[in-house]
Amino acid sequence: MKIQGHGKSKILTEEEFLQILDAVPQKYRLFFELINATAGRVSEICNVRYDDIVGNTLVLRKSNTKTKETREIPLNPELVRRIKATQTDKPYVFMGRKGLPITRFCIHKILKDACDECGLVGISSHSFRRSALTELSRNNVSLRVIQKISGHRNLNVLQGYVDVSEEEIATACATRW
Numbered sequence: 001m002k003i004q005g006h007g008k009s010k011i012l013t014e015e016e017f018l019q020i021l022d023a024v025p026q027k028y029r030l031f032f033e034l035i036n037a038t039a040g041r042v043s044e045i046c047n048v049r050y051d052d053i054v055g056n057t058l059v060l061r062k063s064n065t066k067t068k069e070t071r072e073i074p075l076n077p078e079l080v081r082r083i084k085a086t087q088t089d090k091p092y093v094f095m096g097r098k099g100l101p102i103t104r105f106c107i108h109k110i111l112k113d114a115c116d117e118c119g120l121v122g123i124s125s126h127s128f129r130r131s132a133l134t135e136l137s138r139n140n141v142s143l144r145v146i147q148k149i150s151g152h153r154n155l156n157v158l159q160g161y162v163d164v165s166e167e168e169i170a171t172a173c174a175t176r177w
Helices: 014-023 026-038 042-046 077-086 102-119 126-138 143-150 155-159 166-174
Strands: 057-060 071-074
Touching: 014 026, 014 102, 014 166, 026 042, 026 057, 042 102, 071 077, 071 143, 126 143, 126 155, 143 155
Parallel strands: none
Antiparallel strands: 057 071
């Protein structure tokens, strides 16, 4: 668990995710839904433009990704519809001040305030990324596919994001009995 910036971000339960969504201001709810849906990095989602959504696919531009490689992530059509419904004449989906995209520092503050309100501990913006990648793994999605979604260059680094529960360990061991 992450405490005061140390340790791994907590994997969110569905209940915790919904608590956070209820606690964040309405205009930022879509941000947390999108980061949860894409397993994206906060800085990547901060820089999403309306024209980065092509059909039902989010295109994360190489100029905005840590690995400097473009990624395409399919989205739920309902989420796309809700994002498009917020479209204005501004280019960014999540606007900050002065016509620039919202900053990751602003997102961290919004999340911290929501977690404080809900009494949740050990959650950071990275929890959404770890939770989404862990859920994909638990749904038996191969690590190579998860790697393409997450943008990790190295499988060893990706494996650090994927959490394994005690129940999964017991089930795996039981297959040998």
